[in-house]
Amino acid sequence: xxxxxxxxxxxxxxxxxxxxxxxxxxxxxxxxxxxxxxxxxxxxxxxxxxxxxxxxxxxxxxxxxxxxxxxxxxxxxxxxxxxxxxxxxxxxxxxxxxxxxxxxxxxxxxxxxxxxxxxxxxxxxxxxxxxxxxxxxxxxxxxxxxxxxxxxxxxxxxxxxxxxxxxxxxxxxxxxxxxxxxxxxxxxxxxxxxxxxxxxxxxxxxxxxxxxxxxxxxxxxxxxxxxxxxxxxxxxxxxxxxxxxxxxxxxxxxxxxxxxxxxxxxxxxxxxxxxxxxxx
Amino acid sequence: xxxxxxxxxxxxxxxxxxxxxxxxxxxxxxxxxxxxxxxxxxxxxxxxxxxxxxxxxxxxxxxxxxxxxxxxxxxxxxxxxxxxxxxxxxxxxxxxxxxxxxxxxxxxxxxxxxxxxxxxxxxxxxxxxxxxxxxxxxxxxxxxxxxxxxxxxxxxxxxxxxxxxxxxxxxxxxxxxxxxxxxxxxxxxxxxxxxxxxxxxxxxxxxxxxxxxxxxxxxxxxxxxxxxxxxxxxxxxxxxxxxxxxxxxxxxxxxxxxxxxxxxxxxxxxxxxxxxxxxx
Numbered sequence: 152x153x154x155x156x157x158x159x160x161x162x163x164x165x166x167x168x169x170x171x172x173x174x175x176x177x178x179x180x181x182x183x184x185x186x187x188x189x190x191x192x193x194x195x196x197x198x199x200x201x202x203x204x205x206x207x208x209x210x211x212x213x214x215x216x217x218x219x220x221x222x223x224x225x226x227x228x229x230x231x232x233x234x235x236x237x238x239x240x241x242x243x244x245x246x247x248x249x250x251x252x253x254x255x256x257x258x259x260x261x262x263x264x265x266x267x268x269x270x271x272x273x274x275x276x277x278x279x280x281x282x283x284x285x286x287x288x289x290x291x292x293x294x295x296x297x298x299x300x301x302x303x304x305x306x307x308x309x310x311x312x313x314x315x316x317x318x319x320x321x322x323x324x325x326x327x328x329x330x331x332x333x334x335x336x337x338x339x340x341x342x343x344x345x346x347x348x349x350x351x352x353x354x355x356x357x358x359x360x361x362x363x364x365x366x367x368x369x370x371x372x373x374x375x376x377x378x379x380x381x382x383x384x385x386x387x388x389x390x391x392x393x394x395x396x397x398x399x400x401x402x403x404x405x406x407x408x409x410x411x412x413x414x415x416x417x418x419x420x421x422x423x424x425x426x427x428x429x430x431x
Numbered sequence: 432x433x434x435x436x437x438x439x440x441x442x443x444x445x446x447x448x449x450x451x452x453x454x455x456x457x458x459x460x461x462x463x464x465x466x467x468x469x470x471x472x473x474x475x476x477x478x479x480x481x482x483x484x485x486x487x488x489x490x491x492x493x494x495x496x497x498x499x500x501x502x503x504x505x506x507x508x509x510x511x512x513x514x515x516x517x518x519x520x521x522x523x524x525x526x527x528x529x530x531x532x533x534x535x536x537x538x539x540x541x542x543x544x545x546x547x548x549x550x551x552x553x554x555x556x557x558x559x560x561x562x563x564x565x566x567x568x569x570x571x572x573x574x575x576x577x578x579x580x581x582x583x584x585x586x587x588x589x590x591x592x593x594x595x596x597x598x599x600x601x602x603x604x605x606x607x608x609x610x611x612x613x614x615x616x617x618x619x620x621x622x623x624x625x626x627x628x629x630x631x632x633x634x635x636x637x638x639x640x641x642x643x644x645x646x647x648x649x650x651x652x653x654x655x656x657x658x659x660x661x662x663x664x665x666x667x668x669x670x671x672x673x674x675x676x677x678x679x680x681x682x683x684x685x686x687x688x689x690x691x692x693x694x695x696x697x698x699x700x701x702x703x704x705x706x707x708x709x710x711x
Contacts, residue, residue, distance in 0.1 A: 154502040167474040191631045194447040195711040198440045222434040227711045431475040431507045
């Protein structure tokens with residue numbers, strides 16, 4: 152006789168389970184902090200997303216819901232805790248509530264985005280500093296770092312949020328999910344559901360497998376491609392037992408290498424798995 | 432430019448910060464699990480309280496809100512994660528929303544409880560197994576272990592939830608807070624606000640100080656008074672640097688000694704401190 156979690160609560164719990172999974176080499180987790188970015192900032196960040204996720208679940212424009220979720224997430228002193236994870240979760244939450252939580256359902260949500268969603272997405276950057284790369288060629292007026300000041304340029308260009316993501320899909324692991332029907336996210340969910348044991352341990356294992364499978368685009372943006380490929384190869388070595396995963400966690404944190412995109416995909420996978428009945 | 436947390440979100444965040452504080456000798460925390468009671472169960476428990484806390488904040492009868500919060504909390508496989516903490520938070524959330532978050536405000540909430548609140552409180556025991564002691568003399572028909580089946584006896588007795596708590600105040604640390612204007616809870620909030628540094632570290636320090644100040648009534652119920660006094664004395668020794676607090680945590684967990692009431696009061700103190708502007 153328990154009360155079922157809502158879709159919004161599953162999104163929030165996915166963020167919490169993601170950060171609690173350990174060891175997740177390079178990222179804040181239950182056992183690792185950065186000097187100015189602590190576990191508790193992620194707890195407050197997750198709590199703060201509630202209203203934004205509720206707006207998405209209620210069918211409000213997803214750009215507006217996203218912006219609200221980021222405004223709530225930012226009410227802590229750690230800075231950008233879950234920007235990418237919330238961005239990844241946004242079409243998933245909308246699909247689970249308004250359509251169906253499948254590749255087709257998420258693609259329908261992405262295809263239905265508008266220019267207003269793009270404007271709201273840019274506005275979200277006013278709330279928090281996010282590490283981003285230079286805009287693609289021809290996109291300088293839409294540099295995301297302009298935040299809400301880019302509104303006129305966005306409206307002139309008439310670009311929907313789905314179209315904006317498509318422009319970045321080749322260089323950004325989250326944009327790539329948006330435009331691929333959330334391929335890696337649904338695969339992560341399947342892997343989480345296949346495994347047994349505590350969910351946070353499954354999340355850590357799936358994180359490592361994802362990290363070994365592709366270069367993390369957040370590491371490329373923040374460091375360079377060479378570093379991201381090293382991270383991928385060493386995660387592969389850890390998977391094969393040739394590296395100690397706890398040592399790897401210490402080393403990556405000391406070097407400031409936090410594979411954020413991979414963590415975001417794990418959060419998305421956790422959400423899908425929770426919606427499909429994974430018990431905690 | 433961030434979105435303020437609501438009272439409901441502060442209650443939820445208090446539960447999360449409480450469990451993340453480490454070391455908290457004997458309890459699940461960021462670094463300690465019990466074999467069948469894991470950190471992740473507390474994350475899911477906290478997420479599940481949302482609707483119940485919202486009902487309290489909206490002015491619904493607090494017994495009903497409490498019962499709903501426990502139904503939501505129980506949607507995880509660890510069992511009783513935060514029953515006591517939610518019970519402690521209930522008048523605090525109602526006072527913060529409907530009156531003022533002061534000893535007088537909470538007392539007004541407790542004084543306004545009804546027989547219906549008692550019935551709903553008993554019903555909450557249907558959702559989860561809670562360790563409780565034998566009922567006080569003359570209270571056998573109201574044994575809390577009857578859950579919703581005690582309704583007729585409760586109505587015949589005509590006892591409000593505030594009156595029920597008063598009956599147990601001498602043997603139960605949470606009931607004692609209900610009937611004392613939440614004395615130790617407000618003191619814990621002051622101590623949290625006076626300290627600096629990460630909130631989870633402050634929470635762990637305040638936990639240890641509270642544990643050293645009084646025998647934990649949950650330990651008395653689950654073990655005996657002798658054990659609770661040993662716990663209190665050894666916490667005092669840890670405070671004075673004569674015991675290693677991490678070793679104490681390992682030992683208490685190995686012995687199954689989890690000072691739950693003290694943790695509940697820390698959760699209440701965190702809520703009050705968050706409402707009074709403590710930043711995370």
